[in-house]
Amino acid sequence: MNMDIDLLIKHHFSAGLYAKEMHLPAGHFAVTHKHKYDHISMLYRGIAIVKVGDVETEYVAPAFILIKEGQEHEVLAVDEITWFCVHETDEVDVEKIDKVVIAS
Structure with missing residues (x-):
């Protein structure tokens, strides 16, 4: 389920780093996408299922997740x-x- 909801996105910048902050209600997800390089994501609050390729892993905050280059991934808010x-x-x-x- 991902209707038009306000994810309350905030953008944080500091000396060559960018952090995108999102708030997802239960049952909603961040759409599948990928990156040209490895990056770190952080589950700051709540429980989420992260799908990387065909593998789903449940995380409980706080958790740091390494997403490898080229891996399609999505985040589902439990x-x-x-x-x-x-x-x-x-x-x-x-x-x-x-x-x-x-x-792309």
């Missing part, structure tokens, strides 16, 4: 979660950031 994706980039324009960090 209960309400706060999730951070952390990327190395010098891009600070929120209108361009997804084009830089998400592989």
Whole structure:
């Protein structure tokens, strides 16, 4: 289930790092995507199932998850979660950031 909900996205930037903060209600998910490089995600609050390829793993906050280069992944909120994706980039324009960090 992922209707048009407000994910309360916040963008955090610091010296070559970018963190995208999202809040997902229970039963909602962050859509499948991949990156051209390894990156770290953090489950700050709640319980989530992270699907990487065909493998699903349940995490309970706090948890750090390494997503390897080129792996399609999605995040399902078992209960309400706060999730951070952390990327190395010098891009600070929120209108361009997804084009830089998400592989097509």
